[in-house]
Amino acid sequence: MIKFINVNKKFNKDSYVLKDINLEIEAGEVVVICGPSGAGKSTLVKTINKLEPIDDGEIIVDGFSIQDPKTNLTSLRAEIGVVFQHLNLYPHKSAIQNIMLAPMKVKKLSKKDAKDRACKLMERVGLMKKCDNFPNQLSGGEQQRVAIARSLAMEPKIMLFDEPTSALDPELTSEVLDVMVSLAQSGMTMVVVTHEIGFEYNVADRVVFMDKGEIVEVGRPPDIFVNPQHSRTKEFMSKILHIPVNNGNIDSVNGM
C-alpha cells in the first residue's frame, strides 16, 4: 500500500531529516512509529501525502509514485486522511461544516448528501449531539474526534495520525484512542506516530523505531518492547516504560 524506497530528506548539506528510509506497509496494516523527539517521525508521516517534499528516493502510495509529476496529487491526498498533533479544525465553521466542506468541494456532493455522511460520522465518533458546536466550544478530545471524522468523510484508504493525543489531557486521550482502535479493527491501513504504549502494544501490527532520521528497528510489538535488538531501542524503551536498564534485561515487561 505504501512503499518507501531509499528516501532521503536533507535539512542542509550534511544533516539529514530522513536518511535512507526503506519501508513497506501492507493494506490493512497498523504501523506505529515511535522514537525520541527530532527523530523524523512526523516528517516521515507527512512525506506520504507530500506535505513535506523529499529530496531523493521514491514513495509509492496505492500504486502511484508521489514524485511522479503525472500523479494527480489532490486526488491522491483525498485518499489519505491525516490527523495532526495540533488541533486543526477550521475555527470559522461548526463541527458538522468542518466535515462537510471537503466532500462538497472536492467530491462535489450535494449539501444534503454531505450532511447525511457527516451525521453518520459524527455518530461513529460519538458526538451526535455536538454537530452544531464550533471548535472553541469543544474539548480537545472532542476536537480531535471531529478531526478524525473530517478525514474519514473523504473515505480514505489510508489514515495517518501524527501524535493525535499528545496535545490532550491524559483523561481525554482514551476517547480519541477508542475511535482509533475501532478504526483499526475495521481494517483501515493506519500509520500512527504515538507514545501511547497501550495502543502500540495491543493494536499495532508492527512498530517502527526511528532515531536521528533513520529506521533503527522494525518488528512486532512484543519483540520491540520485550526483546529489542538494538541498544538504542533498548535505551528508549526502558525510558518510556520507566524501567531501569539492567544489562539490557527488561523481561519484566512480559506481564504487560
Added chain:
Amino acid sequence: MNLFEQFANWKFYILGAYPNGPLGGLFLNVSLAIVSIIIGLIIGIFFGLGRASCRRYIKYPSVLYIENIRSTPLLMIVFWFYFFLPVLGFHLPLFWSAVIPLSIYAGAYQAEIVRAGFLAVPRGQMDAALSTGMSRWQALLFVVMPQAFKMMVPSFVSFFNSQFKNTSVVYIIGIVELTQAGIIVSQRQPDRIYAAYICMALGFWIVCYTMSHFAQRLERKLGILDYESYKPEICREDLLLIPIPKAVKKVLISHK
C-alpha cells in the same frame, strides 16, 4: 449676525458648485475614498500575497513597491502624478490624477494589512485543508481567506478611516473637495470663516464616526470584539492597569 445666514451655503460643502458646476465637497471626498480604497484593495491583495511569496521575482518587486510608497508622503505622490505625468505625455482628468496617487498609496498600506492577516492564520490550517484533497486554490478560498479576513477587519477599518481623511490632501491640486470648499468660502466671504471651519470639521467627523460605528457592529457580528472576556471584575481598572487615585475612585463609585 444671523446664525442661519452663516450656514446658508451648506449645499456647497456637500456637493460643491453642483448643479451649476462640477461635483465637489464632501461627496467628492467620499467618492475619492471609495474608488481609491477599492483600487488599492486589488493592488493590496496582489502585492500583499506577493510579498509573502517564496518566489524571489515576485517577492522583491512587492517589497520595493510597498516600502518605497510607505516611506513617501502622500502629498509627494500627488504632486508627482500631477506635475510629472503631463511631462511624460499623459494627460489625465483632474479626478483621476487624484484617484491614482491615492490608490497607489492605499495599495501599499492595504498590502501590509493583507499580508499580516494571511500570516496570522496558522500553517496547520492549510495543511489540514490540503490533506483532505482540496487544491491550493480551494484551501485558500474556503479555509484560509475567511479566517484571514476576520483578522484583517480591525486594521482595515482604521485604515479606511485615515484614508478618508487623507483625501483632503488633494485640495492642493485644485480639486474642490470639502477642505478646498471651506477655504474658498472663508476667503470669499470672510464673515463666514467660522461657519466654514465648523462645516469642514463636521463633514469629516460625521462620515468617520458613522463608519466606525458600523464597523464596530460588524466586528461584534463576526465575533471579533469579545468584550466579555476582557472585562475584569471592576471594569474601571481594565486593561490599562493603571491604579486609579482613591479620591477619583470615591467620586466614580458614589455616582454608580
